[in-house]
Amino acid sequence: MSRKFLAPGALALALFAATPSWAASDADLAQIRDEIRQLKENYEARIQALEARLKDAEAAAAKPVASAPIPVPAAPATSSSSGIAAFNPAISAVLQGRYANLSQDPEKYAISGFAAGGEIGPGKRGFSLGESELAISANVDDKFAGNLIVSLTPENTVSVEEAYGILTALPNGLTPKFGRFFSGLGYLNEQHQHVWDFIDAPLAYQAFLGGQYGNDGVQLKWVAPTEQFLEFGAEAGNGAGFPGSERNKNGAGSGVIYAHTGGDIGASQSWRAGLSYLQTRAQDREFGETDIAGNDAQLGFNGTSHVAIADFIWKYAPNGNAQYTNFKLQGEYFWRRERGDLTYDRDGALGLTRTGDYSSSQSGWYLQGVYQFMPYWRVGLRYDRLDPGHAGYGANATFLATPSFNPQRTSVMFDYTPSEFSRIRLQFAQDRTRPGATDNELFLQYILTLGAHGAHRY
Amino acid sequence: MKSLVQWFLLTLFAAWVVPASAALNVFATVPEWGALAAELGGDKVSVYTATNALQDPHHVEAKPSLIARARGADLIVATGAELEIGWLPLVLQQAGKPKVQPGRPGYFEAAPFVALLDKPARLDRAEGDVHAAGDPHIQTDPRNIARVAGPLSAKLAEVDPANASFYQARYKSFADRWTAAIARWEKEAASLKGVAVLVQHKAFTYLIAWLGLKEVAALEPKPGIEPTTAHLSEVLAITQRQPVKMVLHAAYQSDRASQWIAERAKINAVALPFTVGGDAAANDLFGLFDDTIQRLLKGAQ
Numbered sequence: 001m002s003r004k005f006l007a008p009g010a011l012a013l014a015l016f017a018a019t020p021s022w023a024a025s026d027a028d029l030a031q032i033r034d035e036i037r038q039l040k041e042n043y044e045a046r047i048q049a050l051e052a053r054l055k056d057a058e059a060a061a062a063k064p065v066a067s068a069p070i071p072v073p074a075a076p077a078t079s080s081s082s083g084i085a086a087f088n089p090a091i092s093a094v095l096q097g098r099y100a101n102l103s104q105d106p107e108k109y110a111i112s113g114f115a116a117g118g119e120i121g122p123g124k125r126g127f128s129l130g131e132s133e134l135a136i137s138a139n140v141d142d143k144f145a146g147n148l149i150v151s152l153t154p155e156n157t158v159s160v161e162e163a164y165g166i167l168t169a170l171p172n173g174l175t176p177k178f179g180r181f182f183s184g185l186g187y188l189n190e191q192h193q194h195v196w197d198f199i200d201a202p203l204a205y206q207a208f209l210g211g212q213y214g215n216d217g218v219q220l221k222w223v224a225p226t227e228q229f230l231e232f233g234a235e236a237g238n239g240a241g242f243p244g245s246e247r248n249k250n251g252a253g254s255g256v257i258y259a260h261t262g263g264d265i266g267a268s269q270s271w272r273a274g275l276s277y278l279q280t281r282a283q284d285r286e287f288g289e290t291d292i293a294g295n296d297a298q299l300g301f302n303g304t305s306h307v308a309i310a311d312f313i314w315k316y317a318p319n320g321n322a323q324y325t326n327f328k329l330q331g332e333y334f335w336r337r338e339r340g341d342l343t344y345d346r347d348g349a350l351g352l353t354r355t356g357d358y359s360s361s362q363s364g365w366y367l368q369g370v371y372q373f374m375p376y377w378r379v380g381l382r383y384d385r386l387d388p389g390h391a392g393y394g395a396n397a398t399f400l401a402t403p404s405f406n407p408q409r410t411s412v413m414f415d416y417t418p419s420e421f422s423r424i425r426l427q428f429a430q431d432r433t434r435p436g437a438t439d440n441e442l443f444l445q446y447i448l449t450l451g452a453h454g455a456h457r458y
Numbered sequence: 459m460k461s462l463v464q465w466f467l468l469t470l471f472a473a474w475v476v477p478a479s480a481a482l483n484v485f486a487t488v489p490e491w492g493a494l495a496a497e498l499g500g501d502k503v504s505v506y507t508a509t510n511a512l513q514d515p516h517h518v519e520a521k522p523s524l525i526a527r528a529r530g531a532d533l534i535v536a537t538g539a540e541l542e543i544g545w546l547p548l549v550l551q552q553a554g555k556p557k558v559q560p561g562r563p564g565y566f567e568a569a570p571f572v573a574l575l576d577k578p579a580r581l582d583r584a585e586g587d588v589h590a591a592g593d594p595h596i597q598t599d600p601r602n603i604a605r606v607a608g609p610l611s612a613k614l615a616e617v618d619p620a621n622a623s624f625y626q627a628r629y630k631s632f633a634d635r636w637t638a639a640i641a642r643w644e645k646e647a648a649s650l651k652g653v654a655v656l657v658q659h660k661a662f663t664y665l666i667a668w669l670g671l672k673e674v675a676a677l678e679p680k681p682g683i684e685p686t687t688a689h690l691s692e693v694l695a696i697t698q699r700q701p702v703k704m705v706l707h708a709a710y711q712s713d714r715a716s717q718w719i720a721e722r723a724k725i726n727a728v729a730l731p732f733t734v735g736g737d738a739a740a741n742d743l744f745g746l747f748d749d750t751i752q753r754l755l756k757g758a759q
Contacts, residue, residue, distance in 0.1 A: 145551070166551070168551070168556060168559065169556050170554065170556070171555065171556060171557070172554075172555075173529050173553065173554040173555060174554055175551075175552070175554040221554070222554070223525060223526065223529045223552065223553055223554055224526075224529075225529055225530055226526060226530075227526060227527070227530065228526060229522035229523060229525055229526035230526070231522075231525070231552075260522070261522070262521070262522030262523070263522055263523045263526070264521065264523040267510055267512075270521045270522065270523060271522075272522045319510065319512035319513065319710075320509070320510060320512070320513045321512050321513045321514060321517075321710055322517060322519075323514050323517055323710075323711075324712055375684050376684070418683075419583070419586075419587075419682070419683075420517075420544075421583060450583075453540070453543050453544060454544075455520065455544065455545065455547065455548040456517070456518065456519040456520060456544040456545045456548070457519065457520060457548065458519045458520050458521050458522060
């Protein structure tokens with residue numbers, strides 16, 4: 001080592017040795033303490049003087065307001081933000097991910113007796129990202145409000161979940177909505193998946209609506225001017241969503257009407273109940289089914305689909321304060337009738353292609369309860385059951401028959417919600433949607449919300 | 459389907475036939491503004507209060523009953539400053555009534571008429587339940603009630619001009635009684651000046667500033683985050699270095715954390731009504747402060 005490097009090192013050592021914390025004598029310490037004490041006393045005196053002045057000023061400010069007959073209202077303080085960013089809409093993002101352990105192969109998932117479409121099944125095994133959601137909303141002007149919700153899928157695709165305008169200027173409780181939106185039918189349908197109490201949709205939603213029913217179209221909603229909550233809605237849409245299908249035609253492809261009512265029972269309980277009805281048409285809606293002979297046949301359905309839903313939810317929180325403990329009970333009953341014709345072996349793989357009349361009547365329901373037993377912690381239990389009902393296969397009765405198997409599922413969930421912006425959930429489900437293949441499913445999920453404060457939906 | 463649509467349109471038509479009620483319908487988000495509207499409006503107003511004193515006004519859902527009541531309201535009276543941000547915008551949007559939307563004559567916010575305290579220096583959700591505009595619990599200082607009463611009275615006269623002189627007379631009577639009451643409360647509470655207190659949640663900023671109490675620490679580690687044992691132990695250590703008289707919590711909060719610290723620090727746990735209806739004595743605005751002062755005086759003994 002050369003002297004060049006030694007010299008600065010020695011200097012540093014010398015400086016280190018000379019720091020006051022090492023060298024200070026008792027006398028010095030006493031002096032420093034004294035100085036600090038004086039400083040402190042000085043500041044305390046000043047703060048007291050300031051407090052006294054503040055108090056006088058406050059008292060002086062309060063008196064004229066209180067004693068003047070009707071003071072001219074002070075101009076409300078305006079928001080300080082200005083410039084080009086001042087009109088930025090409310091932006092929020094939802095981040096989700098999960099780990100799934102499934103005893104059955106999710107690729108083979110099917111709901112026995114139900115020609116399902118859309119999003120069904122428990123999803124991928126192992127770690128996977130959920131849908132990341134980006135939401136932007138604001139008032140457009142004095143007549144419209146707009147909302148855009150984009151979903152970024154784990155497969156790196158972007159889909160427009162909702163993009164709608166609301167006409168806010170109509171009186172008398174009328175609210176028209178237009179664009180793409182989740183239909184107001186049922187209870188759970190309008191809610192986004194990240195606010196559900198379980199990681200997945202009830203079986204009835206999967207079997208009858210393909211997960212969730214969305215529409216490109218218009219909605220008119222009306223709230224009655226009564227103390228009892230009464231709400232009516234009607235929708236017309238393109239009908240492209242399951243159980244309907246894209247049909248390349250003018251006019252409305254689907255129609256929805258619904259009615260909701262609800263209210264409070266004392267301070268602790270609240271409820272909502274509703275009836276909904278959906279009518280749509282399907283054209284060559286294809287699905288696979290196992291026929292009587294045990295072959296996997298491709299089927300195509302043409303015809304009308306009618307879905308009726310009865311829903312209710314009841315919530316309980318002591319004195320209406322849900323902070324510590326609360327309970328909610330929720331259930332929905334689905335009923336679907338389809339009429340039209342069915343093409344058996346539509347792809348000709350079995351060489352038995354034939355078209356015949358078809359009609360079916362099926363139903364399903366779920367019931368769930370979620371209990372928050374202490375702040376942040378909740379447990380929930382859900383039971384799903386479907387009834388394949390009966391189907392008339394007409395000319396195809398030689399190939400096809402309605403199974404007598406009732407698909408069902410029981411789910412238990414346990415979640416931790418440290419704030420209204422985050423949630424971690426553990427869910428176990430026993431899924432018996434196919435004969436002889438019980439799927440034991442374990443999920444661990446996180447949901448993080450950032451940005452603008454979300455709405456506390458009922 | 460067709461007959462159902464007809465039925466729907468028929469019900470829709472019925473909306474225009476239903477007559478409106480005679481009194482001015484006021485929808486107050488929290489009990490203090492409901493009580494104030496009742497004081498100022500007398501029998502000319504019919505007041506509906508969306509939450510009760512045992513609820514945290516922030517954690518409320520857009521319940522069906524609230525949507526129905528907002529639909530029938532002529533005037534919405536809210537605190538603002540993000541207190542109702544989780545539910546009121548949704549309720550108002552669902553109600554479909556343009557004249558009570560923010561910015562319209564039928565919508566009133568109290569917070570803009572009060573100088574808000576505790577505006578956060580750092581706006582970050584890592585700091586807990588922070589409110590960007592400042593602490594919205596303004597009703598714990600009666601002088602703030604006085605500041606809001608004038609503009610609210612003017613608002614009542616604006617939406618119901620036929621009764622303007624009635625509202626003006628009610629306001630004058632209220633303002634006189636309120637000014638006298640503030641003077642009385644300040645006299646009664648003179649001995650509380652400088653008294654050191656703990657708070658469970660930072661909900662009493664304005665009360666503490668008004669009476670000159672000294673807030674030593676909060677039991678919640680961060681606003682809106684439930685007290686943890688570790689944090690409570692730290693607060694307990696503070697009380698051993700610095701004498702504290704009592705620990706305050708609002709009626710809507712569980713008293714477990716307060717009791718825990720009260721037992722160990724040998725101080726009084728005081729439940730304050732926080733707003734009208736918080737306890738039996740706080741049945742109106744005057745009762746609210748009569749009772750608050752009495753409870754504080756008792757707690758300070």
